[in-house]
Amino acid sequence: MSFFSLSKISFPRIGVHNSLLYGLGALITLLLLGMFFPLKLNNFFDALQTNYLSSFSFIVWLFVNLALFSLLFIALTPLGGRRIGGRDAKPHFSVWSWLSMLFCAGMGVGLIIYGPAEPLYHLQHVVSTQVAETGCYTAACLAPAIQNSVFHWGAHTWSIYALAGILFAYFHYNKSKPLQASSLVITGYNRGNRTKRAWLETAVIFSIVIGLATTVSVGGSQVATATESIFSGNQQFLVPIILMIGFVAAVSLFGGLKKGLKWISLVNAGMALVLMGIVLLLIFNLDLLKIVYLTTKGYLLEFIPMGLQPKTFLNEAAYQSRTILYWSWWVAWAPFVGLFIAKISYGRTLRQMILGTVFIPTLLTIVWFSVFGIASIHAASDVLLVTDDATRPEGVVLNMLSSFPLEKTMLIFAMLVATIFIITSVNSAAVVIQQYAKRLQNGIPVIFWVILITLLALLLAYFDTSSVFQGLLLLASFPVAFILAYGALRLFRSLYTSLPPQAAVQK
Secondary structure: OOHHHHOOOOOOOOOEOHHHHHHHHHHHHHHHHHHHOHHHHHHHHHHHHHHHHHHOHHHHHHHHHHHHHHHHHHHHOHHHHOEOOOOOOOOOOOHHHHHHHHHHHHOOHHHHHHOOHHHHHHHHHHHHHHHOOOOOOOHHHHHHHHHHHHHHHOHHHHHHHHHHHHHHHHHHHHOOOOOOHHHHOOOOOOHHHHHHHHHHHHHHHHHHHHHHHHHHHHHHHHHHHHHHHHHOOOOOOHHHHHHHHHHHHHHHHOOOHHHHHHHHHHHHHHHHHHHHHHHHHHHOOHHHHHHHHHHHHHHHHHHHHHHHOHHHHOOHHHHHHHHHHHHHHHHHHHHHHHHHHHHHOOOOEHHHHHHHHHHHHHHHHHHHHHHHHHHHHHHOOOOOOOOHHHHOHHHHHHHHHHOOOOHHHHHHHHHHHHHHHHHHHHHHHHHHHHHHHHHOEOOOOOHHHHHHHHHHHHHHHHHOOHHHHHHHHHHHHHHHHHHHHHHHHHHHHHHHHOOOOOOOOOO
16 A cells, blocks of 8 residues: 555544643643753743742732632621522532542642641741740740641632632532633633633643642652651652552542542541541640640631731741742642532532631641641751751651651551542542543543643653742643632622522521
């Protein structure tokens, strides 16, 4: 058969939108640049990230505070009675299953890794400079350090996720819009709008892929470091651990959302509470109760002033490297976590969603940071305020757990909890990505996204280009903030104008 006859063969059409193919091509190009020019690419994105933090910090600050106040207004007014799916809708999940799934998707492995490290950072770099005392271990010093940590992982963070979840859920289940980010900003389905929707969904898909791959790479590296310390050898566990995470995530997806992901989230949440309970028993004393009380009291009284004037409570370095950086990351993650919250929140009222996705996780965060923060600070007291390495997350976790009895058993259990948290995040992301890609492809199984995230995580870990993708995720927060802000305006207009009124309906 000649070349000319081969050229006339009709191949079946691939069921993938061009935007997905172009997005995949751009991702591969970026990976190749990272493989061959890692230093130049890292330097470029480091500079880009620095410029972003200094140029757009006001927009991030404004959006996060508006998100929090919007949710408080809904929760405290009759608008909070509006039920997702209509007045007769019934929840698909029990309260505990619902809370477990949203908590695992929203924070997960971050609390295991940063729960011990954040209070230590704030004690070293913020509180100690404010009180001009380098060895302050009293409740008066420890409580503000933990309070600053909760500020960055508490109500403001969860307000971003809750707002996104409410927007997706309301417009999908109450207004019959597609469960996609484009439904928040684009109305109509003419040819031009369909193209805009496709490119917007593609951008969201690859931001989630990049974010999850970075999480798996960084989290897997920290789990591998801990595993190597357990065996006290030169074994290389990074690749096997990342592959194992991908394999278990793929297998659990066959159980679907109501079985596989539900049960793995329940087990994960239970194990995390057991871990916190063990640490609490090992460090329990009256000073701990005093610190928890002071932290809770201080945070509840000051979380709104802290959000409005963060520089009053933090120095400039902490404001840039924690407040703006973390909030930007949470905003960039909102299309992922928000859509997942929407999928599991059918039948809940808006008030219930706000209570379950803002205030309950915040209270748990206060206890978590108090327990692990105090444990890590006491364990690191010998090296505290001597070197910045003392607050590296992986070093803090290892140092804290090694100070307990049965240190290897504790370390294995903690790393198991962290690994399952990563698996649930990958599971949740695959479900969300498949929803976003619903109108862009035909026949691609959900397991494809797990494989893509796993392979990308391996490459990131091997070539050490995770900072590039962290920078990309940071840049994604800017357009996402405008999308969510515009969606919030549409939400309030719809809540006030829709008839018949359902705001007072509760079941």
